[in-house]
Amino acid sequence: MAQRGEKGERVVLFLELKMLADVGLLAKPNAGKSTLISMCSAAKAKIADYPFTTVEPVLGVVQVGLSDFVMMEVPGLLEGASEGVGLGHEFLRHAERARLYVHILDGLSDDPVEDYRMINKEVEQFSSEMAEKPQLVVVNKLDVTEVREQKDELEARLLEAIGHRSNGVHFMSAATGEGVDTLMGKIVGALAELPKENVDDVPVAEPMHSRPQQATRREEVRRENGVYVVVSEAMERLTAFADTRDQRVLLQLWREMRRSGMADRLIDAGIEAGDTIRFGKVDIEWF
Ligand SMILES: Nc1nc2c(ncn2[C@@H]2O[C@H](COP(=O)(O)OP(=O)(O)OP(=O)(O)O)[C@@H](O)[C@H]2O)c(=O)[nH]1
Ligand SMILES: [Mg+2]
Incomplete structure (x- = not known):
């Protein structure tokens, strides 16, 4: 899934070249x-x-x-x-x-x-x-x-x-x-x-990791005013930076929901085609 990427970090490095010889x-x-x-x-x-x-x-x-x-x-x-x-x-x-x-x-x-x-x-x-x-x-x-x-x-x-x-x-x-x-x-x-x-x-600076963190919060599905609200850090991150207008992205999102069991939970909660699912700030339509 092509994403727009999360916010990066900017650093200023001063590098010094030293030759290595015996x-x-x-x-x-x-x-x-x-x-x-x-x-x-x-x-x-x-x-x-x-x-x-x-x-x-x-x-x-x-x-x-x-x-x-x-x-x-x-x-x-x-x-x-x-x-x-x-x-x-x-x-x-x-x-x-x-x-x-x-x-x-x-x-x-x-x-x-x-x-x-x-x-x-x-x-x-x-x-x-x-x-x-x-x-x-x-x-x-x-x-x-x-x-x-x-x-x-x-x-x-x-x-x-x-x-x-x-x-x-x-x-x-x-x-x-x-x-x-x-x-x-x-x-x-x-x-x-x-x-x-x-x-x-040779002293080495602490390596910087910008890998996504493991989801820590419990995942759940809530129904609020007719909207299915998905509480899932992983899914929220996935959708926040993806272009959800792109059908291919939606398809991958769908696969990810199937893989993680989120789709089953939504179905159990009674979702039907045309209903709205909300991931954080992103709304998509269930189909
Ligand atoms: N007769 C004689 N001349 C030498 C010898 N070794 C170097 N030279 C001469 O000394 C001069 C300087 O030699 P280089 O090898 O360029 O000296 P270097 O220490 O690298 O010099 P820099 O790079 O300028 O610091 C040259 O004219 C060489 O031909 C030696 O064993 N005998
Ligand atoms: Mg020389």
Whole structure:
């Protein structure tokens, strides 16, 4: 039975898109995030020798043996990112739900240790929950001679800066692929130790149901001034929104009255063809 429908509800919703990835790549601009994600997944991230080549998160699925995980490049972070500098707030938000972070340092930067501190400070200021999640610290661009020459010294300084949360420092070259497989192995190992993101943990608003309620009032037929008044929530609802001028609708109404036993009650009450039946505010003729 085609009905005009009951009164609906109007709501205003603010929706926030957050990417879901197992691993988030955190780094300053130009550190080599896109190079890494392109090297180990099918993601096509633009690579170029200038900062902010990537301005939207890039997701890639990395296959390692029989396991796989989703890696996300978060656009480069600057000092003040947690306060929104360089769209930092926007970028950090996307990385919030990752289970593990790979903190990539540019081996060619003036001071990778300082970069490490800066990024972590921004992460801490943005979200303490995010700051507590595990990180793998990685120095990139190992193929460059000056980076290789400073490797041991840099490693020692970084270990000192990382302190208690140290998982060691990993060196790689995203460009040549040196050390990339080992890093992927480390990521798989680290993820295996971490709880899976539980979708049930995400707060969900109470679902809204607008299904018709079950009839609660007792159904009855009364005769008032020659009119058969049907007291039935279900039938009243059915007729209130139906076009009772339509013969097909009347036919369906008739079937429903037969099915529910209402027709028998009307007949028992003595109804005859031509009499009026009233459902709430709607009158129809018995035929
Ligand atoms: N020599 C060398 N260059 C690299 C390596 N990885 C990346 N690069 C270069 O560094 C520059 C930046 O690389 P991207 O991969 O675009 O860096 P990104 O971190 O994604 O940069 P943004 O998206 O701009 O934040 C490019 O010129 C790369 O070719 C590496 O391992 N060795
Ligand atoms: Mg990039």
